[in-house]
Amino acid sequence: MLTLYTYFRSSASFRVRIALNLKGLPYESVPVHLVRDGGQQLLPEFRALNPDALVPVLLDGGQALHQSLAIIEYLDEIHPTPALLPKAALDRAQVRALALDVACEIHPLNNLRVLKYLKHELKVPEEAKNGWYRHWIELGFASLEKRLNASPPAGDFCFGDTPTMADCCLIPQIFNAQRFDVDLSPYPTIRRIHAHCMTLDAFAKAAPGAQPDAE
Amino acid sequence: MLTLYTYFRSSASFRVRIALNLKGLPYESVPVHLVRDGGQQLLPEFRALNPDALVPVLLDGGQALHQSLAIIEYLDEIHPTPALLPKAALDRAQVRALALDVACEIHPLNNLRVLKYLKHELKVPEEAKNGWYRHWIELGFASLEKRLNASPPAGDFCFGDTPTMADCCLIPQIFNAQRFDVDLSPYPTIRRIHAHCMTLDAFAKAAPGAQPDAE
Known part of the structure; x- marks a missing residue:
C-alpha cells in the first residue's frame, strides 16, 4: 500500500497525485497542513520522514521517498504502464x-x-x-x-x-x-x-x- | 562529437562537466560569459539554442539538450558505463x-x-x-x-x-x-x-x- 503525505495546495504533491492517478495506483492520503500549527511539516514526526520538511513524501512498504520528480521516476520504473516517459x-x-x-x-x-x-x-x-x-x-x-x-x-x-x-x-x-x-x-x-x-x-x-x- | 555551452562558474554546467568526465566522454567547450556583453546567454544566438537563456546546453549531433539533470540522465542512458545511478x-x-x-x-x-x-x-x-x-x-x-x-x-x-x-x-x-x-x-x-x-x-x-x- 502506498501512502502519500500531501497538502491540497502543494504543487509538488499535486504532481505526484497526477502520476499516481495516471498509473491507476491506489494510495492513502495523509494531509500535512503547511500553515496550521505553525506548519505541520515542521513538526518532529514529519521531519523524521523528511528532514527537508517538505511535502510530498511517498511511503512504499516502510520506505520514505521524497522529491516529487524522484518519486515519479520511481513510480514509472516499478509500474511501467502507462509510461510517463517516452522510450528514446x-x-x-x-x-x-x-x-x-x-x-x-x-x-x-x-x-x-x-x-x-x-x-x-x-x-x-x-x-x-x-x-x-x-x-x-x-x-x-x-x-x-x-x-x-x-x-x-x-x-x-x-x-x-x-x-x-x-x-x-x-x-x-x-x-x-x-x-x-x-x-x-x-x-x-x-x-x-x-x-x-x-x-x-x-x-x-x-x-x-x-x-x-x-x- | 559533443559540444558543451558552459560558464566556468555556473554550478549547473559544472555538474555536467563532472558527468562527462566520469564517463570519459570528450567534448568541445564553448564559453558563454554570463556577465560580459550584458550576459552572453541573453544574446539571440544563444537563445535560439535555449529560450531559457541558461547554461549549460549540450549539443549532440545537432540536438540541443538543456537542464543539467536531464542531460546527465541522457548521458547515463546512452553511455551506461560507468553508471551514475544505481540499479535498484x-x-x-x-x-x-x-x-x-x-x-x-x-x-x-x-x-x-x-x-x-x-x-x-x-x-x-x-x-x-x-x-x-x-x-x-x-x-x-x-x-x-x-x-x-x-x-x-x-x-x-x-x-x-x-x-x-x-x-x-x-x-x-x-x-x-x-x-x-x-x-x-x-x-x-x-x-x-x-x-x-x-x-x-x-x-x-x-x-x-x-x-x-x-x-
Missing part, C-alpha cells in the same frame, strides 16, 4: 527537461518558505512579493511556450499525445499561476494543454479542490 | 532525490538572475542578499547532512563507494558555498565527500578554476 533517450531528455523547467526554474522561487523569507526577513511588501511570484512564472512560461511550439511541437500534451512527467509538472504550475492572477493569454499552447488535461480524471481528481483536505 | 529502483530514487535536494531546493534560489532581481527590483542591500544566499545553502546542507548519515549512510560518495548524479550536484554547490563564505564545519559528511571527490580527476578537471574561460 533524446525524447526522454526532452520530457525531463520540460519537467525541470518548471521544477527548477519556476516553482522553487514561489515555494511557501521562500515567500515567507521575502516577507519576514527581507521585509518585501505584499505587492512586490506577488510581483516576484508572477515574474518567475511569466519568465518560465514564456520560454516553455516557445519550446512547446518548437520541434517536435506539443500534441494533446507537452510531448505527443499521451501524458508524461512534463504534464505532471506543468498543470500544477498553472494552478499556482491562476491563484496569483497571472495573465495566461500570451501562452495559448500551455492553455490548450491545460484545458485538455483537465478533461481527464487523473488530472481533475488530483487538483487541489478535489482533495480531502481542501479548504 | 529504490536506490535510484534516493540518488535522484539527493540530486534534486540541491537542484530544486538550494541552487535555484542562488541563481545569478535571482540575485539580480533581489538587487535591482527588490532593492535588497548587498549584505541581506548574501545572507539570503547563505540561508538556502545552510538550510539545504543541514538536511542533506542528516540524510547522508541516515540509512544507508554515505560511503566515499553520497551513495555508496562510486560517484553518482548526487555527487555531480553536491560538489558544485559546495564551491558556491565556499565562494560566499558559508561555514561548512556543521557538515562533516558533506566535507568528507567533497574532499574525496576532489582527489579524482573527473571532479578536479571540471572545477571552475580548471576551465579555459576561468578568470
